[in-house]
Amino acid sequence: DVKVTQSSRYLVKRTGEKVFLECVQDMDHENMFWYRQDPGLGLRLIYFSYDVKMKEKGDIPEGYSVSREKKERFSLILESASTNQTSMYLCASSLAVSNQPQHFGDGTRLSIL
Amino acid sequence: SQQGEEDPQALSIQEGENATMNCSYKTSINNLQWYRQNSGRGLVHLILIRSNEREKHSGRLRVTLDTSKKSSSLLITASRAADTASYFCVRDTPLVFGKGTRLSVIA
Numbered sequence: 001d002v003k004v005t006q007s008s009r010y011l012v013k014r015t016g017e018k019v020f021l022e023c024v025q026d027m028d029h030e031n032m033f034w035y036r037q038d039p040g041l042g043l044r045l046i047y048f049s050y051d052v053k054m055k056e057k058g059d060i061p062e063g064y065s066v067s068r069e070k071k072e073r074f075s076l077i078l079e080s081a082s083t084n085q086t087s088m089y090l091c092a093s094s095l096a097v098s099n100q101p102q103h104f105g106d107g108t109r110l111s112i113l
Numbered sequence: 114s115q116q117g118e119e120d121p122q123a124l125s126i127q128e129g130e131n132a133t134m135n136c137s138y139k140t141s142i143n144n145l146q147w148y149r150q151n152s153g154r155g156l157v158h159l160i161l162i163r164s165n166e167r168e169k170h171s172g173r174l175r176v177t178l179d180t181s182k183k184s185s186s187l188l189i190t191a192s193r194a195a196d197t198a199s200y201f202c203v204r205d206t207p208l209v210f211g212k213g214t215r216l217s218v219i220a
Contacts, residue, residue: 104155
């Protein structure tokens, strides 16, 4: 079974801090994704990556950056955290961008104070 | 919007009953996927149905797809308390999620 592991289930940070959310998958998937999930808004795509060092903006990339130095690891970076980035963050991986299921981690609930 | 729109937003049924959730979308698709999310957890893939398929089964789950009406439905038969979750339909490339249907199965 595919395993997608997010480094923290819960995280509390302060406004202005640089925040790193880490995600690791063990199935050699080419594609990895970061979403945020907010009540009433559903899941929204922040960034995705289709190969090492490659990235594409999703629907809401502002205030975020990503890093994919190794195939198995995809990091989401909040350069200067703000309170409106308090959310549930979900990482996923898949064999292909389309026509394949995505496998999700358990999520990181991030609070910015 | 390219979102799948699930209907109803919330559904409450008794254990043993069937649960039907519907999804509509606006643009043409290659495939449509259904996911489940238990409270506070990540999403779990249930079924992928391709645009040339009309129906697909997996255990107690049945998914139908009507591309002429741009709609899909997920049927859960003989529901259990453990089926309590949010269910999302998702169109592809890249995946665009709706807001989901919250299903509560009461024992």
